[in-house]
Amino acid sequence: xxxxxxxxxxxxxxxxxxxxxxxxxxxxxxxxxxxxxxxxxxxxxxxxxxxxxxxxxxxxxxxxxxxxxxxxxxxxxxxxxxxxxxxxxxxxxxxxxxxxxxxxxxxxxxxxxxxxxxxxxxxxxxxxxxxxxxxxxxxxxxxxxxxxxxxxxxxxxxxxxxxxxxxxxxxxxxxxxxxxxxxxxxxxxxxxxxxxxxxxxxxxxxxxxxxxxxxxxxxxxxxxxxxxxxxxxxxxxxxxxxxxxxxxxxxxxxxxxxxxxxxxxxxxxxxxxxxxxxxxxxxxxxxxxxxxxxxxxxxxxxxxxxxxxxxxxxxxxxxxxxxxxxxxxxxxxxxxxx
Amino acid sequence: xxxxxxxxxxxxxxxxxxxxxxxxxxxxxxxxxxxxxxxxxxxxxxxxxxxxxxxxxxxxxxxxxxxxxxxxxxxxxxxxxxxxxxxxxxxxxxxxxxx
Numbered sequence: 001x002x003x004x005x006x007x008x009x010x011x012x013x014x015x016x017x018x019x020x021x022x023x024x025x026x027x028x029x030x031x032x033x034x035x036x037x038x039x040x041x042x043x044x045x046x047x048x049x050x051x052x053x054x055x056x057x058x059x060x061x062x063x064x065x066x067x068x069x070x071x072x073x074x075x076x077x078x079x080x081x082x083x084x085x086x087x088x089x090x091x092x093x094x095x096x097x098x099x100x101x102x103x104x105x106x107x108x109x110x111x112x113x114x115x116x117x118x119x120x121x122x123x124x125x126x127x128x129x130x131x132x133x134x135x136x137x138x139x140x141x142x143x144x145x146x147x148x149x150x151x152x153x154x155x156x157x158x159x160x161x162x163x164x165x166x167x168x169x170x171x172x173x174x175x176x177x178x179x180x181x182x183x184x185x186x187x188x189x190x191x192x193x194x195x196x197x198x199x200x201x202x203x204x205x206x207x208x209x210x211x212x213x214x215x216x217x218x219x220x221x222x223x224x225x226x227x228x229x230x231x232x233x234x235x236x237x238x239x240x241x242x243x244x245x246x247x248x249x250x251x252x253x254x255x256x257x258x259x260x261x262x263x264x265x266x267x268x269x270x271x272x273x274x275x276x277x278x279x280x281x282x283x284x285x286x287x288x289x290x291x292x293x294x295x296x297x298x299x300x301x302x303x304x305x306x307x308x309x310x311x312x313x314x315x316x317x318x319x320x321x322x323x324x325x326x327x328x329x330x331x332x333x334x335x336x337x338x
Numbered sequence: 339x340x341x342x343x344x345x346x347x348x349x350x351x352x353x354x355x356x357x358x359x360x361x362x363x364x365x366x367x368x369x370x371x372x373x374x375x376x377x378x379x380x381x382x383x384x385x386x387x388x389x390x391x392x393x394x395x396x397x398x399x400x401x402x403x404x405x406x407x408x409x410x411x412x413x414x415x416x417x418x419x420x421x422x423x424x425x426x427x428x429x430x431x432x433x434x435x436x437x
Contacts, residue, residue: 076412112395112399113395113398113399113402116399117395119374120374122393122395123395
């Protein structure tokens with residue numbers, strides 16, 4: 001399969017992007033990689049990593065969408081940007097998936113309008129796998145759609161459920177609706193109406209809906225998919241990131257505070273390393289946009305080679321899971337009164 | 339001479355009708371593809387929002403398809419806001435193509 005990589009997107013482009021893509025190509029003989037970007041810069045970055053392997057090619061793109069560009073229109077204004085060229089290639093069948101660490105808003109806009117939504121899907125959603133006490137929870141949506149309707153949230157539930165089952169191998173994923181309590185009367189009108197729609201879907205056997213779930217229970221492993229509007233989802237995600245970072249710093253400070261604690265740290269080092277690895281977003285790679293006709297993965301803007309490598313693997317898993325067909329088949333089940 | 343004059347009078351109407359009809363049929367195909375409706379269900383009076391359930395993203399996507407299919411350059415935001423029905427689009431495109 002062929003993965004198209006935006007070689008110019010992100011803070012560490014093209015060097016770390018190219019390095020990560022080449023690592024993926026060398027590790028997986030089933031992958032072809034197309035690096036899209038300023039040809040001279042991309043080839044120079046590749047030369048610094050031992051040159052271009054056989055299954056890696058470069059497509060020239062003379063422009064780069066940056067953070068100053070209007071995300072809604074950037075892909076149209078900069079028609080020869082690495083993002084626009086790469087997504088157009090994906091749309092035209094010249095690749096199977098796309099990875100970018102560039103502007104999230106521009107990628108969402110361009111993905112929606114170039115690659116297009118799966119027929120019947122109203123909005124693409126960003127669905128990161130958030131580390132939890134269990135195997136992680138798919139948070140749908142984590143920021144693409146700040147304001148949602150019942151229909152959007154119901155669709156997010158199906159998108160997340162299909163993704164968790166087919167791409168992540170979760171058995172009958174438990175779907176929870178992010179809310180301020182578990183009772184069915186909790187939350188605002190949107191939450192109450194969505195609860196009823198999802199309950200109906202659950203009773204019909206379409207999804208494994210477990211009801212409302214509070215953020216803390218989701219993090220403790222209470223569900224496999226948590227459905228939220230983009231605003232709430234983003235607040236939840238950033239809070240988790242912030243608490244994780246804070247806890248990590250405090251823990252490190254504690255372990256370095258005395259000789260006794262330093263010895264203790266050495267004794268538990270392997271456990272600490274494993275724990276750190278589990279929480280490290282680079283281990284996952286990126287965030288998929290669910291609801292588009294082909295896999296598009298957004299890697300974090302600060303991604304370095306390891307994150308990009310894992311984002312490429314994530315894109316490959318998305319291709320293999322072939323989500324679009326199954327999702328399109330279920331869109332009839334997702335209809336609600338809007 | 340009469341028939342010649344009659345032909346001259348008819349010609350612009352006939353030509354405009356064919357162009358409009360052609361534009362309408364092409365729009366039927368685009369809309370049918372995007373909204374998964376039968377072409378026969380699409381008339382000049384079909385409203386994107388009321389009849390097809392289109393939202394803002396659907397309209398932007400439709401306009402992009404129009405831009406590509408008819409090669410009319412970029413439709414401006416103030417022009418986009420005038421396109422509520424299929425007939426609006428056909429008339430808009432006819433004007434653009436005549437320019």
